[in-house]
Amino acid sequence: MNFIDTHTHISDEAFHSEEEEVIERALKAGVFKMLMADVDSGERDAMRALCAKHEGVLYPMLGLYPGSVKENWQEELDKVFSLSEEGGVVAIGEVGLDYHFSTEFAKEQMDVFVAQLELASKKNLPVNVHLRDATEDFFKAMEACKGLGLRGNLHAFSGSAQTLRRLRNYGEWSVGIGGVLTFKNAGIAKELEDIDLAQIVLETDAPYLSPTPKRGQRNESANIPIIAQKVADIKGIGIEEVAERTTANALRLFSLL
Numbered sequence: 001m002n003f004i005d006t007h008t009h010i011s012d013e014a015f016h017s018e019e020e021e022v023i024e025r026a027l028k029a030g031v032f033k034m035l036m037a038d039v040d041s042g043e044r045d046a047m048r049a050l051c052a053k054h055e056g057v058l059y060p061m062l063g064l065y066p067g068s069v070k071e072n073w074q075e076e077l078d079k080v081f082s083l084s085e086e087g088g089v090v091a092i093g094e095v096g097l098d099y100h101f102s103t104e105f106a107k108e109q110m111d112v113f114v115a116q117l118e119l120a121s122k123k124n125l126p127v128n129v130h131l132r133d134a135t136e137d138f139f140k141a142m143e144a145c146k147g148l149g150l151r152g153n154l155h156a157f158s159g160s161a162q163t164l165r166r167l168r169n170y171g172e173w174s175v176g177i178g179g180v181l182t183f184k185n186a187g188i189a190k191e192l193e194d195i196d197l198a199q200i201v202l203e204t205d206a207p208y209l210s211p212t213p214k215r216g217q218r219n220e221s222a223n224i225p226i227i228a229q230k231v232a233d234i235k236g237i238g239i240e241e242v243a244e245r246t247t248a249n250a251l252r253l254f255s256l257l
Contacts, residue, residue: 001030001225001239001240001243001244002030002032002243002247003029003030003031003032003202003224003225003228003243003246003247004031004032004033004034004035004201004202004224004246004247004250004251004256005026005031005033005034005035005202005203005204005206005221005224006035006128006153006155006176006201006202006203006250006253006254007035007037007093007094007128007155007156007176007178007203007204007205008034008035008036008037008203008204008205008206008221009036009037009039009043009047009205009206009207009208010022010023010034010036010050010058010206010221011036011043011046011047011049011050012043012206012207014207014218015207015218019050022206022220022221022222023054023057023058023221025220025221025222026220026221026222026224027057028222029221029222029223029224029225030224030225030243031221031222031224031225032057033056033057033058033059033250033256034057034058034059034221035058035059035061035090035091035128035250035254036050036051036058036059036060036061037061037063037065037093037094037128037155038060038061038062038063038064038065038089038093038094039064039065039068039094040064040065040068040076041076041079042068044083047060048060059089059090059254059256060088060089060090061089061090061091061092061093061094061128062080062083062084062089062091062092062093063080063091063092063093063094063095063116063128064076064077064080064095064112064116065094065095065096065130066095066096066097066098066109066112066113066130067098067101069105069108069109069112070105073105073108073112077112077115077116080116080119081119084119084123089125090125090126090254090255090256091120091125091126091127091128091152091254092116092117092119092120092123092125092126092127092128092152093126093127093128093129093130093152093155094128094129094130094155095112095113095116095117095127095128095129095130096113096129096130096131096134096138097109097110097113097130097131097132097134097137097138097141098130098131098132098133098134099132099133099134099137100132100133106134106137109134110137110140110141113141114141114144114145117141117145117148117150118145118148120148120150120152121145121148121149121150126151126152126153126253126254126255127150127151127152127153128152128153128155128176129152129153129154129155130155130156131154131159135159135163139166139167142167142170143170145170146170149171150170150171151171151172151173151253152171152173152174152253153173153174153175153176153201153253154167154173154174154175154176155176155203155205156176156178156180156203156205156209157175157176157177157188158180158186158187158188159175159188159191160187160191161191161192161194161195164195164199168199172253173199174199174200174201174249174253175195175199175200175201176201176202176203177192177200177201177202177203177227177231178202178203178204178205178209178211178227179204179205179209179210179211179212179215179219179223179226179227180209181211181227181230181231181234182211182212182215182226182227182230183212183215184212189230189234192231192234192235193234193235197231197235197237197241197242197245197246198245198249199249200231200245200246200249201246201249201250201253202224202227202228202231202246202250203224203227204219204220204221204223204224204227205219206218206219206220206221206223207219207220210223211223211226211227211230212226214226225239228242228243228246229242231246
């Protein structure tokens with residue numbers, strides 16, 4: 001079986017000096033491609049260097065994470081736009097809105113998000129979206145960008161099937177399903193029953209959100225099969241079908257064919 005981790009952070013300091021072992025464990029687990037989410041200029045160089053070293057296995061995204069939208073947001077956004085001219089990325093991400101801890105920069109987050117949605121449209125790239133406690137503003141951004149032909153996925157999805165149906169009014173959108181699916185009493189487990197497998201890609205968000213029974217430990221891309229098995233259980237199908245279908249979905253969405 002082959003799997004794709006559509007959202008991971010192997011260059012994160014949590015993996016410092018262990019990146020090669022982490023990648024090797026993922027490959028042994030059948031995770032043959034891993035997409036590296038961008039955060040900001042503080043982490044970008046290490047991420048891009050690791051992707052260059054493992055071309056064809058690790059793939060870089062490009063974007064300014066909403067939690068990194070601070071006083072210097074314009075400078076950070078300018079760097080994203082400048083680097084976009086170089087190409088070589090599979091998505092604009094992770095970008096979006098996050099009001100969970102603070103709304104101090106809510107307006108700036110919206111401005112940055114819309115600008116990056118427009119960039120994704122211009123570059124004909126999918127969007128990898130981080131969304132937390134900002135659903136209505138997210139849909140305001142979608143409405144503002146209606147007609148741009150956007151496509152992408154909501155990463156670390158734990159929302160409702162209705163939210164996805166609403167989003168698909170704006171284009172070809174999928175959801176990234178990760179370790180939260182395996183948590184006790186996770187609402188997404190019930191919602192997943194009403195989400196078509198054609199609209200699902202798998203992810204870890206490593207080093208965060210480790211699936212049960214590894215919750216509390218550092219997450220790794222090698223844990224993708226645990227998530228896939230949970231999807232299979234919910235859908236009443238074999239893990240082989242989940243692997244085949246979600247891999248095909250990711251290959252198509254991120255143009256990895």
